Amino acid sequence: MSDPKSPPSPERVLDLLQTMCLIREFEEAAGTALAAGHVRGSVHQYTGQEAIAVGVCCHLNRTDYVSSHHRGHGHAIAKGVSPSRMMCELFGRQGGTSNGKGGSMHIADFSQGMLGANGVVPDGVTMAVGAAHAIKMQARPEIVVAFFGDGAMNRGPLFEAFNWVKLFDLPVLFVCEDNGYSVTLRTRDVTGGPPAVERLGGFGIPVSQVNGNDVLAVQQAAGDLIAKVRSGGGPHFLHASTYRWYGHLAYDKGLYRDALEVERARQDDCLLNAQHWLTQNGASAQRIEAVREAARQQIEQAVQLALNAPFPSEATAFTEVQDLGSPVWPG
Numbered sequence: 001m002s003d004p005k006s007p008p009s010p011e012r013v014l015d016l017l018q019t020m021c022l023i024r025e026f027e028e029a030a031g032t033a034l035a036a037g038h039v040r041g042s043v044h045q046y047t048g049q050e051a052i053a054v055g056v057c058c059h060l061n062r063t064d065y066v067s068s069h070h071r072g073h074g075h076a077i078a079k080g081v082s083p084s085r086m087m088c089e090l091f092g093r094q095g096g097t098s099n100g101k102g103g104s105m106h107i108a109d110f111s112q113g114m115l116g117a118n119g120v121v122p123d124g125v126t127m128a129v130g131a132a133h134a135i136k137m138q139a140r141p142e143i144v145v146a147f148f149g150d151g152a153m154n155r156g157p158l159f160e161a162f163n164w165v166k167l168f169d170l171p172v173l174f175v176c177e178d179n180g181y182s183v184t185l186r187t188r189d190v191t192g193g194p195p196a197v198e199r200l201g202g203f204g205i206p207v208s209q210v211n212g213n214d215v216l217a218v219q220q221a222a223g224d225l226i227a228k229v230r231s232g233g234g235p236h237f238l239h240a241s242t243y244r245w246y247g248h249l250a251y252d253k254g255l256y257r258d259a260l261e262v263e264r265a266r267q268d269d270c271l272l273n274a275q276h277w278l279t280q281n282g283a284s285a286q287r288i289e290a291v292r293e294a295a296r297q298q299i300e301q302a303v304q305l306a307l308n309a310p311f312p313s314e315a316t317a318f319t320e321v322q323d324l325g326s327p328v329w330p331g
């Protein structure tokens with residue numbers, strides 16, 4: 001966990017870049033593996049949005065929790081889940097986070113406080129509320145971050161979550177990753193009234209907005225909010241604007257989007273933005289390239305590990321499909 005007030009040092013930004021690169025490489029490899037037939041089911045790539053997961057999760061302790069959504073790989077990596085175990089999970093192999101039985105949308109690792117990706121919009125958020133309520137009842141110091149997309153802002157359970165969390169002043173940071181799209185629709189085209197974020201005022205939950213493609217801005221905004229949530233300030237909400245580079249899932253070519261719009265978003269690449277800052281603040285090109293190369297190698301090794309791992313045996317078909325007893329709150 002970092003001190004949100006301290007100005008970022010190049011070393012710290014290199015750390016953030018390293019995690020963003022890991023996520024970027026993981027998502028590229030996951031897309032390639034899906035196309036090659038190694039991955040069954042779906043893969044929703046987080047490419048382009050890396051700064052949000054990394055800028056938020058850098059303030060969390062291992063015992064804090066995150067809940068995620070269908071586009072969840074980045075949150076898991078930023079929270080400390082092993083990319084190798086995640087890759088095995090995507091490939092349906094032993095050694096995966098659920099020994100290969102969950103797949104992309106069910107990556108969870110309670111040992112790292114990762115409550116899980118979630119295919120139901122926005123059920124990760126309602127699970128986060130339950131975790132936060134347990135923390136409060138047990139007078140524990142942890143906090144919960146609930147990540148969700150702009151599409152979730154038009155789903156009823158999210159509003160139940162806002163109400164409950166505010167009613168009991170639970171330690172939750174809501175993070176809305178607004179990439180402008182819900183599957184193939186522009187979210188604004190299916191949103192009634194003013195921008196959905198304005199609805200938060202009705203719940204009395206403070207809202208902050210940030211450029212989600214700027215990891216320095218995200219880590220600063222999230223640091224302030226997390227400090228407030230952690231010190232008993234009740235729920236807060238961070239709206240981060242961003243863009244998903246690829247289609248809704250890896251099969252989707254995204255042809256409903258304007259090519260120029262996609263190109264502009266790619267130029268506002270959160271990795272390049274961080275690299276630009278680093279260059280201006282004294283980091284050498286070699287140092288930056290070393291970070292990128294290390295991420296490439298780590299993910300390449302993760303893919304090899306997954307390819308060589310055995311599939312789960314028939315005898316274990318009913319294990320790891322539901323968590324029935326492992327300790328959610330350590331110690």
Ligand SMILES: Cc1ncc(C[n+]2csc(CCOP(=O)(O)OP(=O)(O)O)c2C)c(N)n1
Nearest residue numbers: 071119120121149150151152179181182183
């Ligand atoms: C209850 C429910 N309804 C519909 C869907 C189908 N669905 C999957 S993702 C999604 C919207 C995603 O948009 P957003 O929340 O903005 O996340 P993004 O994909 O942009 O990251 C929908 C409607 C679902 N998964 N769950």
Ligand SMILES: [Mg+2]
Nearest residue numbers: 149150179181
């Ligand atoms: Mg969206």
